[in-house]
Amino acid sequence: MIKVWTDAAEAGLLDRYGERGSTFAYLPDTPAARAVSVTMPVRLPSWSVPFGLLPIFEMNLPEGVLRERLRLAFAKATGAFDEFDLLSVVGRSQVGRLRYTGDKEQLHEDVPFQSVDEILEHRRGGGLFRYLLEKFASFSGISGVQPKILVRDENAFAEMENTGHRLSQSYKGATHIVKLWEANEYPQLAANEYFCLTVARKCGLDVPPFRLAEDGMALVIDRFDLRMDGTYRGFEDFCALNARRTDEKYRGSYETSVMKRFAQFANSTHVNEDLDRLFILIALNCALRNGDAHLKNFGIVYDDVQGEGRLAPIYDLVTTSVYLAKDSLALTLNGSTKWPMAKELKKLGETRAGGTPAKIRQTLERIDEAIQATTKEVRSYMKEHQEFAGIGRRMLQEWEIGVRTSLRG
Numbered sequence: 131m132i133k134v135w136t137d138a139a140e141a142g143l144l145d146r147y148g149e150r151g152s153t154f155a156y157l158p159d160t161p162a163a164r165a166v167s168v169t170m171p172v173r174l175p176s177w178s179v180p181f182g183l184l185p186i187f188e189m190n191l192p193e194g195v196l197r198e199r200l201r202l203a204f205a206k207a208t209g210a211f212d213e214f215d216l217l218s219v220v221g222r223s224q225v226g227r228l229r230y231t232g233d234k235e236q237l238h239e240d241v242p243f244q245s246v247d248e249i250l251e252h253r254r255g256g257g258l259f260r261y262l263l264e265k266f267a268s269f270s271g272i273s274g275v276q277p278k279i280l281v282r283d284e285n286a287f288a289e290m291e292n293t294g295h296r297l298s299q300s301y302k303g304a305t306h307i308v309k310l311w312e313a314n315e316y317p318q319l320a321a322n323e324y325f326c327l328t329v330a331r332k333c334g335l336d337v338p339p340f341r342l343a344e345d346g347m348a349l350v351i352d353r354f355d356l357r358m359d360g361t362y363r364g365f366e367d368f369c370a371l372n373a374r375r376t377d378e379k380y381r382g383s384y385e386t387s388v389m390k391r392f393a394q395f396a397n398s399t400h401v402n403e404d405l406d407r408l409f410i411l412i413a414l415n416c417a418l419r420n421g422d423a424h425l426k427n428f429g430i431v432y433d434d435v436q437g438e439g440r441l442a443p444i445y446d447l448v449t450t451s452v453y454l455a456k457d458s459l460a461l462t463l464n465g466s467t468k469w470p471m472a473k474e475l476k477k478l479g480e481t482r483a484g485g486t487p488a489k490i491r492q493t494l495e496r497i498d499e500a501i502q503a504t505t506k507e508v509r510s511y512m513k514e515h516q517e518f519a520g521i522g523r524r525m526l527q528e529w530e531i532g533v534r535t536s537l538r539g
């Protein structure tokens with residue numbers, strides 16, 4: 131049995147159910163503010179699924195390399211290791227405000243310290259990747275296929291104390307996400323993402339601070355769900371909001387599964403402003419030729435599960451078409467996964483984000499300008515980093531096509 135915590139307080143119990151399913155029930159007298167999701171208000175009846183975990187509990191389970199590593203390390207003698215086992219391993223340290231422990235255990239987050247500067251300056255040489263995965267895998271309740279870990283930066287901790295903010299007693303959680311990549315599959319992925327996020331920031335979107343390691347081997351990103359006092363905000367991705375399982379992340383449309391769903395759960399006076407941002411983000415994904423903008427790559431953040439939800443800051447932007455030449459949209463737009471023409475994006479902006487034609491035109495121009503400005507930075511990085519030259523050249527080609535067809539058209 132697993133105990134589920136929200137905002138460091140007990141909320142309910144989760145257990146296996148039936149042959150392969152699970153069930154969750156709130157503890158008696160749990161206040162409404164302790165609900166585990168905007169989609170699951172506190173109630174007496176339990177919530178059950180016949181297979182795996184409910185979407186909100188499955189949301190941060192590692193996929194890919196990290197999951198395989200944890201399976202190898204924690205599988206029992208029988209070799210069995212399912213989602214329930216995985217959640218028991220990474221449950222104490224998670225993105226967002228939910229935590230998981232054994233039913234009789236107290237919550238101890240206690241992520242070990244790691245110098246982020248050491249990662250950025252690559253002082254550990256070639257073994258860094260393996261060292262980090264070994265040390266932090268079991269503290270990394272974070273989804274995604276690419277290898278990544280959650281770390282607690284020793285300096286971030288000091289900085290926060292210096293700002294005079296009172297740190298919560300329980301402040302022992304991770305502060306940063308370190309994204310690594312596998313050379314034979316996605317070369318130069320960190321630099322690729324670094325420049326895509328740079329474009330997003332130049333478009334005026336809210337992007338958390340991000341830094342590229344000197345040798346291009348890692349991208350380090352500040353957690354956007356961490357508050358100044360060391361506690362965490364609520365975060366839910368659009369798989370959870372659509373009640374979909376992780377393996378359904380490529381199912382749905384930008385119109386309904388993202389924009390309409392956002393408006394449904396935002397419960398916010400800023401909904402129009404955020405729909406504007408979502409539109410910019412979707413158009414940006416098209417221009418950058420990011421074919422991986424699926425349901426887990428958008429999210430909402432909130433301070434109060436019953437209060438206002440805002441569009442989460444931007445994350446996971448990559449020009450995927452440099453690795454997969456035939457890549458296309460991750461979700462449908464206007465019924466198709468083909469890269470859209472500018473006129474289709476204009477229609478999306480006018481019908482779903484309520485923009486006037488003039489405003490939508492300005493938005494697309496702004497993205498265009500941000501890409502042109504970043505192109506210069508990519509070129510100068512290519513000169514100093516020969517190993518990036520090939521991928522860099524292809525990224526710029528893809529951006530050029532993206533801008534020409536999806537923004538200018």
Ligand SMILES: Nc1ncnc2c1ncn2[C@@H]1O[C@H](COP(=O)(O)OP(=O)(O)O)[C@@H](O)[C@H]1O
Pocket residue numbers: 225272273274275276277278307338351352353354355367426427445446
């Ligand atoms: N800056 C951040 N702060 C908090 N959570 C984040 C941040 N960036 C990403 N996440 C969470 O981590 C997950 C994995 O990160 P992502 O960048 O999407 O990795 P991948 O490239 O493997 O998909 C996201 O789906 C989101 O839930």
Ligand SMILES: [Mg+2]
Pocket residue numbers: 274426427446
């Ligand atoms: Mg992702």
